[in-house]
Amino acid sequence: MRIEYDVKLGFKDVMFRPKRSTLKSRSMVSMERTFTFMHTGKTWTGIPVMAANMDTVGTFEMALALQKHQLFTAIHKHYSLEQWEGFLQNAPEEIVDSIAVSTGTGENDSKKVDELFKRHPQLKFLCIDVANGYSEHFVHYVNATRERHPEIVIMAGNVVTGEMVEELLLAGADIVKVGIGPGSVCTTRIKTGVGYPQLSAVVECADAAHGLGGQIISDGGCTTPGDVSKAFGGGADFVMLGGMFAGHNESGGELIDKNGKKYREFYGMSSATAMDKHVGGVANYRASEGKTVRVPYRGPVDETVLDILGGVRSTCTYVGASKLKELTKRTTFIRVEEQENQVYND
Ligand code: 5GP
Numbered sequence: 001m002r003i004e005y006d007v008k009l010g011f012k013d014v015m016f017r018p019k020r021s022t023l024k025s026r027s028m029v030s031m032e033r034t035f036t037f038m039h040t041g042k043t044w045t046g047i048p049v050m051a052a053n054m055d056t057v058g059t060f061e062m063a064l065a066l067q068k069h070q071l072f073t074a075i076h077k078h079y080s081l082e083q084w085e086g087f088l089q090n091a092p093e094e095i096v097d098s099i100a101v102s103t104g105t106g107e108n109d110s111k112k113v114d115e116l117f118k119r120h121p122q123l124k125f126l127c128i129d130v131a132n133g134y135s136e137h138f139v140h141y142v143n144a145t146r147e148r149h150p151e152i153v154i155m156a157g158n159v160v161t162g163e164m165v166e167e168l169l170l171a172g173a174d175i176v177k178v179g180i181g182p183g184s185v186c187t188t189r190i191k192t193g194v195g196y197p198q199l200s201a202v203v204e205c206a207d208a209a210h211g212l213g214g215q216i217i218s219d220g221g222c223t224t225p226g227d228v229s230k231a232f233g234g235g236a237d238f239v240m241l242g243g244m245f246a247g248h249n250e251s252g253g254e255l256i257d258k259n260g261k262k263y264r265e266f267y268g269m270s271s272a273t274a275m276d277k278h279v280g281g282v283a284n285y286r287a288s289e290g291k292t293v294r295v296p297y298r299g300p301v302d303e304t305v306l307d308i309l310g311g312v313r314s315t316c317t318y319v320g321a322s323k324l325k326e327l328t329k330r331t332t333f334i335r336v337e338e339q340e341n342q343v344y345n346d
């Protein structure tokens with residue numbers, strides 16, 4: 001047994017230190033980024049905030065709404081080939097620049113992915129997503145997918161340490177998804193005791209990825225626009241959001257009316273709710289590692305997007321970054337023991 005005594009930090013443990021700035025207004029901040037991906041050499045330009053591949057977040061409807069703001073959506077893996085067909089036939093052609101197909105690592109998953117990309121060669125992004133990205137099987141799967149699909153931009157995860165980021169990039173991933181346990185409907189840390197505070201995971205994984213020419217996605221744990229800024233400040237290339245995009249018109253999840261108030265159901269992808277729905281229940285050798293909650297219904301997602309982007313732009317003005325790309329270079333985090341004043345919170 002070994003103990004690492006370095007303290008690892010989450011978003012709540014830090015704040016940005018303001019810096020002198022020549023920016024007069026947040027409207028002067030450019031949120032667009034362009035990335036060139038290491039295996040495919042393809043480029044992507046947009047605002048690197050993405051909806052999570054959860055069936056109560058990463059829906060086709062969400063993709064259409066977010067694309068209008070130049071944001072990205074990892075579409076959840078439970079749509080059938082027929083549903084994909086219908087979506088792509090009716091969707092604007094450019095939607096393929098703003099979406100990723102998601103998949104697990106089962107045998108049927110790879111057949112479905114191959115078929116989907118064969119039928120729709122215009123698709124560009126694939127997100128290979130497992131709860132535990134440390135298994136040898138996962139690395140082999142990423143590698144085999146890269147060999148079959150040299151043209152596809154592959155995102156793979158989740159991991160939280162630099163050496164595993166390097167291994168996945170070398171195995172064929174262009175982008176590595178980072179986060180174990182920080183999610184709003186995740187119970188992994190309770191059920192297993194495994195995890196890594198998200199900000200430190202981002203800082204360490206970004207450093208490893210950028211050394212090889214890869215990118216990372218900070219996945220999970222953002223509860224406010226300030227957290228999204230902190231993920232970017234820590235070096236994340238993309239930030240993935242689940243809970244912050246839940247509860248809208250475009251999110252999936254049952255609409256619930258209770259005492260005149262509207263809610264939407266939101267649940268983790270390995271919650272009992274998700275497993276009952278998609279795989280006929282929780283297998284008896286595993287524990288459910290996700291919660292099912294009700295979130296207040298929030299109408300169209302547009303306002304939430306503007307709120308998030310407004311917050312990040314404002315962070316940039318406080319530290320003097322005229323472009324989102326400069327935010328991490330301009331970031332000094334201070335270690336804190338307090339966040340906001342809660343005197344008027346319920
Ligand atoms: P959020 O933005 O809601 O804090 O986190 C979203 C992320 O939580 C997802 O992208 C995914 O990585 C993770 N997640 C989603 N469902 C589950 C689950 O059932 N269990 C665990 N451990 N993580 C989940």
